[in-house]
Amino acid sequence: MATHTPQMFDPTRVAHLSGRFAPVTEEVDETGLEVTGVLPAELDGLFLRNGPNPRFSPIGSYLYPIDGDGMLHGVWLSDGRARYRNRFVRTPAVLAEEQAGRALWGGLESMITPQVPDVEPSLAGTFRDLPDINVVRHAGRLLALAESGCPFRMTQELETVGKETFGDVLPKGITAHPKVDPLTGEMAVFCYDIEPPFLTWSLIGPSGDVVRGPTAVEGLNAPMMIHDMALTARFLVLVLAPVFFDLAAAMNGGSLIDWRPEQGTRVALIPRDGSRVRWASDDAFWLWHTVNAYDTEPDGGDVVLEYVQWSHLSMGSPDKAAGTNPGGLARAVIDPAASTMHRTLLDDARVELPRTDDRLIGQRHQQMAMASEVGELDLLPGEYNALRWYDGRDANGTSVAWDAGDLSVGEPVFAPSPGSPGEGGYWMTYATDRTDGSSWLLVIPADDPGSGPVARVRIPVRVPLGLHGSWLPTEE
Numbered sequence: 001m002a003t004h005t006p007q008m009f010d011p012t013r014v015a016h017l018s019g020r021f022a023p024v025t026e027e028v029d030e031t032g033l034e035v036t037g038v039l040p041a042e043l044d045g046l047f048l049r050n051g052p053n054p055r056f057s058p059i060g061s062y063l064y065p066i067d068g069d070g071m072l073h074g075v076w077l078s079d080g081r082a083r084y085r086n087r088f089v090r091t092p093a094v095l096a097e098e099q100a101g102r103a104l105w106g107g108l109e110s111m112i113t114p115q116v117p118d119v120e121p122s123l124a125g126t127f128r129d130l131p132d133i134n135v136v137r138h139a140g141r142l143l144a145l146a147e148s149g150c151p152f153r154m155t156q157e158l159e160t161v162g163k164e165t166f167g168d169v170l171p172k173g174i175t176a177h178p179k180v181d182p183l184t185g186e187m188a189v190f191c192y193d194i195e196p197p198f199l200t201w202s203l204i205g206p207s208g209d210v211v212r213g214p215t216a217v218e219g220l221n222a223p224m225m226i227h228d229m230a231l232t233a234r235f236l237v238l239v240l241a242p243v244f245f246d247l248a249a250a251m252n253g254g255s256l257i258d259w260r261p262e263q264g265t266r267v268a269l270i271p272r273d274g275s276r277v278r279w280a281s282d283d284a285f286w287l288w289h290t291v292n293a294y295d296t297e298p299d300g301g302d303v304v305l306e307y308v309q310w311s312h313l314s315m316g317s318p319d320k321a322a323g324t325n326p327g328g329l330a331r332a333v334i335d336p337a338a339s340t341m342h343r344t345l346l347d348d349a350r351v352e353l354p355r356t357d358d359r360l361i362g363q364r365h366q367q368m369a370m371a372s373e374v375g376e377l378d379l380l381p382g383e384y385n386a387l388r389w390y391d392g393r394d395a396n397g398t399s400v401a402w403d404a405g406d407l408s409v410g411e412p413v414f415a416p417s418p419g420s421p422g423e424g425g426y427w428m429t430y431a432t433d434r435t436d437g438s439s440w441l442l443v444i445p446a447d448d449p450g451s452g453p454v455a456r457v458r459i460p461v462r463v464p465l466g467l468h469g470s471w472l473p474t475e476e
Contacts, residue, residue: 009110011057015380016064020408020432020465023053023068024086031083034458039080039443040426042417047428047441048074048158049410049469050135050144055094060106063315065382065466067107069094070132070144072158073430073463075441078474082441082457087158089144093128096120109256129163133176134468138187139208142472147227148192149173169210170202176468177289178204179231182359186211188231188272190238194223194245201236201270217268217277225257225313230293230305231362235278235336236270237293237305241286243313259286259313269303269336280334280341286310291329291354292365292392303334306392308354308370309345314381329354329370329390329397346397349373351388353411353468357423365392367446369412369427374403382466383408387429389449400450407431407440408465414446415471426454428471430463439463 011017052068061067070089075082088094096119097104104119105128106112115124131144131152143151143164150173153161165171174189181188185206191214192199198220202213217238223245230237242263250256261284269278291306309330328348334341354370368391371384379385387409388401409431416425427444441457 009058009060009062009106011062014058014062014064016382017054017058017062019380020383020434020437020462021064021380022462023055023464024071024461025055026461027085027087028461029083029085030460033075033082033084033460035080035082035455036458037443037453037455039077039082039455039457040417041080043077043415043426043443044079044418045415045471045473046074046076046156047413047415047469047471048072048135049413049430049463049467050089050132051464051467052132053088053464054103055088056097056101056103058107059103060110060112062107063109065133066147066315067130068132070130070152071464072135072144072154073459074158075457075459084459085158086461086463087154087160089131089152089154090160091129091131091152091163092123096123109250111250132467134470136178136180136470137472138178138180138204139206140475141208145176145178146173147176166204166208166210170214172200172214174202175226175229177228179229179236179361180358181231181233181362183233183362186272188229188236189213190217190226190229190236192224192226194247198223199226199238201238203272212272212274215274217270219268219277219279228287228289228307230290230307232293232295232303233298233362234269234271234295234300235293235303236268236272237290237303237334238268238270239287239290239305239307240266240268241313242284243286257313257315261312267305267332267334267341269334278336278339280339282341282343284312285327285343286313288352289354291368291370292356292361294362294364303336305332305334306330306346306354306365306368307332308352309343329368347390347399349388349399352382352384355412355414356392357414357416357425359416367414367423368392369414369449371409371411371429372401374401379408385409387412387427387444387449402444402450402452404431406433406435407442408434409442410463410465411468412444413469413471415473418473430459432462432465437462 197216
């Protein structure tokens with residue numbers, strides 16, 4: 001057992017448990033939300049975001065963005081009107097803690113787990129589920145997603161149904177960032193584990209059945225952390241930065257996560273037909289999030305991956321003030337036949353949480369949006385005060401930015417206009433005012449994003465900053 005104890009941990013000293021990141025505990029339903037500007041009448045659906053939100057004050061440790069219970073924040077739009085609802089993802093751990101009235105599990109780094117009689121025997125000594133990263137809809141299932149574990153199925157009104165194992169075919173879970181091929185309807189997923197096989201991948205068909213997997217990825221001899229992925233017509237694209245899990249160190253009071261730059265970063269191109277994995281490698285770099293990937297030829301060629309690059313992994317600590325973790329929007333061109341990779345930094349602006357039109361996943365994308373920083377404000381890691389757009393067809397990395405002023409903004413999500421042949425539509429994001437703590441849903445036109453929001457929807461509670469979400473059009 002680790003040497004951390006609840007008494008040694010002071011949550012008031014954790015930056016990501018305060019201010020714009022502070023958790024909220026009230027679950028709210030409200031209709032007729034206040035709108036500044038005009039909500040586009042063609043938008044009919046749900047803007048939904050998940051993120052870390054501890055149900056009770058944490059014990060032992062807390063590491064953003066890995067720890068925390070999931071909370072879904074949803075705004076339903078129809079006929080120019082809006083309503084809001086937020087709900088916790090009620091995992092067995094959340095239900096047990098609600099019954100106890102306090103936190104029973106510590107953060108991942110503390111290794112604190114509850115015992116009988118505080119919890120039922122089935123939960124004693126277990127780690128909590130953490131479906132707090134992302135939320136997607138696939139095959140009619142609304143899924144709150146964990147870093148690498150089982151998602152939890154939710155109702156359309158955000159009530160928790162239970163753990164989703166896809167008919168017990170994927171009992172260890174999937175990634176927080178699956179990718180759905182808009183042409184085939186398949187959802188590509190992976191799962192890393194602390195025990196062999198350390199990495200597996202699967203394909204989930206458009207009906208929700210697992211059509212391939214879980215299939216082990218050969219070539220790993222230790223457990224590694226992999227947050228996101230990309231997809232092309234031929235490959236699952238996984239970037240294996242040198243981030244390793246060190247359980248022995250964690251059990252003795254050290255860090256669970258170990259950065260080993262001397263091992264470099266590898267990229268796995270995993271053929272969707274199940275054939276041999278292609279590998280490429282380069283000097284060490286870290287990525288949290290990909291933008292998209294595509295093949296340069298219809299049935300072959302190179303693989304182009306665009307992503308947000310960092311020099312190393314950093315979690316929790318605000319080391320960015322010292323300029324110690326440079327990065328920006330990057331492009332990697334990978335030759336599957338030669339196993340080579342060439343990387344280019346397109347823009348060194350500080351950006352994160354990139355998205356593109358999900359209808360172009362695996363294809364040559366056009367507009368890319370991401371959260372960004374402008375000016376010299378004292379922002380925490382994971383906090384951004386601007387949005388920035390790039391054209392994927394522009395090799396020079398030129399961009400258009402919108403300064404959000406007093407607002408701290410989150411991940412932008414694209415909502416296409418129904419029937420639009422191209423990329424007509426809107427970008428949406430939650431934002432929180434740093435002066436008064438109020439939160440808003442911003443709706444920004446894709447054809448002129450630099451002009452800023454055409455509508456701002458007032459949210460009746462503060463929405464903590466982070467992490468990921470989706471635009472879910474109303475299903476016919």
